[in-house]
Amino acid sequence: MGHTAKLTVCIPCFNEERYIGEAIESVFRQDYRDFVILVVDDGSTDGTLKALKRYADPRVAIHRNRENLGLYQNLNRCLALSNTPYIKILCADDVLAPKCLEEQVAVLERFPGVSLVFGSSEVVDSVGRRLVTRRFSNRSQRIQGRRLVRTILSSARNPIGEPSGTMFRMSVVEAGRLHFRVEKFRHMADLDFWIQLLEHGDGYSIDKTLFSFRIHKSAGTTKLLKRSISEHQLLQAEYAERHPMNRFESLFVQAKSVGYFLGKLAFIRLFAR
Template sequence: MLKVSVIISAYNHEKYIAESINSILHQSFLDFELIVVDNGSSDSTYKIIKTIKDPRIKIFRIKKNIGFGYALNYALNKSRGEYISLFSSDDIGLPDKLKKQVKYLDDHPGVGAVFSQAQMIDEEGSAIAKHYYDKMFDQKNKSRFEWLNYFFYNGNCLCFPSTLIRKSVYKQILFENERLAQLHDFEVWVKICLIKDIYIFNEKLIKFRIRQDNKNAGADTIENKVRSMFEFSHVLKHYLKIKNVGEFLKIFPNAKEKYHDINDDELIPFYVAREALRVPHVFHQKFALDVLFDLLQNKRVVAKLNKQCHFDYTDFIKLTGQHDIYHVNHIAYQEALIKTLKQQYEDLKQPLKKLKKTIYGKS
């Protein structure tokens, strides 16, 4: 079996794809295959890929781009490596990336995936001295339970193209979710941490390219923000798979101090929803209310909640009126403000008309 399958899904990166591929081909670690999938590019990306001759490269083309997750799964199903290196078609791998990460996974069988820090570069490949991604990716190592706590409250902070994952773990979590675009990788990190530890090298093993005009897939655009909120609420569903109360309390250690009713594995979805309601994000709150709505369909669970947690239908109904997940209050405020401004305008019309007559002597 090959040790590593490096996977690159490329889309309209004609300017960068050759440099990206060559950074993998020039790795100091040699036991790998490179699977490059052109994901429906409309520029010269595919032609450029075809010009690079190396027996380690396998090239595939998907004629129509139907999503990044689909392209990754396409490549994953063709991969033969023990480990999977996820890479981006506009980034650069430093020469010892694979060597160092493979050794770590070989030496630490309890770790499911490894990551690294990244050097930010601009479109021309020059180093960017300071970028907000630097702070995001600069994370200290934690236990998988601490990571799950961090992810629950804060979201993603790991660098996708720095990843090396055990294929056996990737298979266990069913590879990529093709319905997700912004947070497909974040969901993978959460699912891995539910079963395995992860490790971050405190070293820059890749160069991460920052594109101008919000051209990065994860750029901070309104469309991406809206989609991320939707996807986050679905990623949170994986926390309902926490196995038992002991695991729950390792992930949410502060819950034990706040509540004295956490003692029933069957009620873990309720405990998770209760934590989510405390987060001031609408996607956490919608997730929580949906979970509670579903829980309250089970009469036996309802009886348990009433007895153990003093929570029943009336408490749920109160919550649905308190958590304004559809911004009704904000809309009402905006409508009232518009009404006030319109009235102020009407009130000023007559005085302005009189002032105009005084100045110009006519209406």
């Protein structure tokens, strides 16, 4: 992308004609303006591309994959096509709060040792009805990378949150040759990617609602539940040597993960439309 902006907002999408416009408009409403938008379409077969034609703006670049790659490989394509110091992911059915970019860029500018910044989210259903607010803690704070990795591995869930809540440094990605390891993790490649970033720097949690995350019924299946539990155990094993836990801790986390994912399944089935 031939632009000297400081930030790329990467929007991976597949068959999102219903929501893609709302996502892009939420970027245009940002108080922070030094950005470009990169939309990477993963072979949509609905009206997504037609919806994107409305945005004839020099800050918007649209790339279409020749074949469907899947979400995480599409995120890797986003990284490969970006060349700005900071990267913001925005899933095509999510919406940013107006000060999201300003808040997150300010942290990365102030703290060079922070590789990943994330914030609270407002969970909404398919029609935008507010359901619950998810937050990491009740205060904004810088957290040592190794300590945050330990929190992730022992929490039995994803305390960082969804991709749309994050912003990170491209220099860390390039220096560590980091990527979403879909060859290892089919459903938790994002959580694995956050850990990769945190092994190269600190994290920063902003205790403000920075985006709205949309849930869908398709995420509330028993099959996905079983895969999520299995992959969380795989994630523990992947990092066991560098971030060890004793057997009791490991078994306790596995038990917690079953409870967490069962609760998540029930929540989605109850509230998603």
